[in-house]
Amino acid sequence: MKTNKDTDLREALRRRYANTPSLPTDFTERLKERMDTKPTVNHRRHWWGWMSAAAACLLIAIGVEVYYEFNKTPRSIAKLSAPDNKTECTQLNNRVQPIEQSGRTNRAIGAHQLSNRGAPTKQSGRTNRAIGAHQPSHRGAPTEPSGRTNRAIGAYRPTKRTRPTEIPDTLGNGIWRSERNVALAIQMLSECEKTIQREEQEMRNHIIQATFNATPQPANAVLVTNEAGDYEVIETKTIIEI
Amino acid sequence: MIVKTDKQIVDAVRSDQRKGLDLMVGHYGQEVFGMVVRLVGDVMDAEELTQDTFLRAFRCMDSYDPQRASLGTWLCRIAYRLTLDFLKRRRPLLVSIEDTEVWQTDINEEQLEAELSTGNEERISRLEELIDQLPPDERLLLMLHYFEERPLDECSFIMDASPHALANRLYRIRKKLHKQLQKI
Numbered sequence: 001m002k003t004n005k006d007t008d009l010r011e012a013l014r015r016r017y018a019n020t021p022s023l024p025t026d027f028t029e030r031l032k033e034r035m036d037t038k039p040t041v042n043h044r045r046h047w048w049g050w051m052s053a054a055a056a057c058l059l060i061a062i063g064v065e066v067y068y069e070f071n072k073t074p075r076s077i078a079k080l081s082a083p084d085n086k087t088e089c090t091q092l093n094n095r096v097q098p099i100e101q102s103g104r105t106n107r108a109i110g111a112h113q114l115s116n117r118g119a120p121t122k123q124s125g126r127t128n129r130a131i132g133a134h135q136p137s138h139r140g141a142p143t144e145p146s147g148r149t150n151r152a153i154g155a156y157r158p159t160k161r162t163r164p165t166e167i168p169d170t171l172g173n174g175i176w177r178s179e180r181n182v183a184l185a186i187q188m189l190s191e192c193e194k195t196i197q198r199e200e201q202e203m204r205n206h207i208i209q210a211t212f213n214a215t216p217q218p219a220n221a222v223l224v225t226n227e228a229g230d231y232e233v234i235e236t237k238t239i240i241e242i
Numbered sequence: 243m244i245v246k247t248d249k250q251i252v253d254a255v256r257s258d259q260r261k262g263l264d265l266m267v268g269h270y271g272q273e274v275f276g277m278v279v280r281l282v283g284d285v286m287d288a289e290e291l292t293q294d295t296f297l298r299a300f301r302c303m304d305s306y307d308p309q310r311a312s313l314g315t316w317l318c319r320i321a322y323r324l325t326l327d328f329l330k331r332r333r334p335l336l337v338s339i340e341d342t343e344v345w346q347t348d349i350n351e352e353q354l355e356a357e358l359s360t361g362n363e364e365r366i367s368r369l370e371e372l373i374d375q376l377p378p379d380e381r382l383l384l385m386l387h388y389f390e391e392r393p394l395d396e397c398s399f400i401m402d403a404s405p406h407a408l409a410n411r412l413y414r415i416r417k418k419l420h421k422q423l424q425k426i
Contacts, residue, residue, distance in 0.1 A: 012369035
């Protein structure tokens with residue numbers, strides 16, 4: 001590589017730096033002193049640095065944890081703690097033993113049986129047409145319908161039945177430390193229960209009404225609502241007799 | 243005085259630090275201190291930085307590779323880094339002329355060399371002042387290359403830059419000085 005003459009620059013540098021002070025005579029002694037002392041100081045400084053960093057990280061982690069514990073929104077709790085409303089409703093109502101039905105005589109009985117939420121019912125014959133169409137209201141294990149009625153049933157039957165199990169505790173017990181969260185959970189459960197009952201009643205009434213309309217009835221048969229709000233098929237003659 | 247080679251000094255440091263320290267400081271102390279004091283300008287600061295340099299060298303002696311550079315050059319490299327850190331902490335770097343202005347100067351290498359080789363006393367004095375206004379890394383490059391007569395390869399090891407980059411930087415510094423000289 002070519003070296004430039006640049007004599008002015010060289011001369012200026014020579015003048016500027018020619019009188020460089022020499023190394024102090026006690027330089028080596030002072031350096032030896034520092035050699036003896038410096039490592040300890042450094043070590044201590046590093047140790048404190050690491051400790052401070054670790055403490056800061058710990059504090060941040062605790063802060064974040066506390067923040068998330070006490071600042072969860074009600075919506076997120078609702079989402080996580082109530083997984084599938086329909087499935088849970090179905091599970092809650094598995095209580096009653098199976099009932100067998102057959103023939104045309106089941107017309108009226110069948111309508112009332114619908115309130116028996118429970119184990120499988122066996123149905124056959126033409127009456128299934130009307131009942132089967134509303135079969136999802138039979139809260140319980142699977143039914144075994146047969147014949148042409150399956151067409152309608154198949155359309156409504158849930159493809160998968162879940163067994164009653166405990167709701168997985170995905171949030172941890174920590175959420176129950178907050179009174180607000182507990183109150184919210186209770187409120188949600190009660191609302192859920194009310195909704196289930198209302199839906200069940202509506203479905204029962206619907207089926208009864210459909211059955212009543214679809215099948216030939218005696219001339220004096222009427223559809224009435226009882227005190228609980230359920231439909232009932234009664235014959236006017238019976239009322240007069242009473 | 244018995245002249246010791248780099249290998250002997252390094253071996254002495256590795257076997258006995260106290261003995262190695264005497265040897266190393268005796269051999270390279272003035273060279274390192276001279277470079278630092280020219281950059282820093284203050285004897286006390288320069289002494290402390292030189293001490294830091296030797297302490298760092300003792301601690302990192304295992305990383306020294308005699309194939310890459312001589313022991314003196316390696317020490318200068320450590321000193322340069324420490325000094326730059328020190329100067330950054332102490333005050334912001336001085337930039338006398340904008341780079342764009344420098345690059346706009348239309349002058350070729352021969353003209354530049356002629357402009358910086360006039361022998362004019364006034365220009366030399368002015369150059370002395372201008373050198374003081376340069377940033378430390380540029381001042382060091384001039385010092386190493388023009389004053390200490392080190393080749394660019396050695397300068398590149400000390401300043402951790404490629405020789406080509408240093409040649410470019412040198413050209414830019416000279417142009418910068420020339421531009422300033424024109425303002426007189």
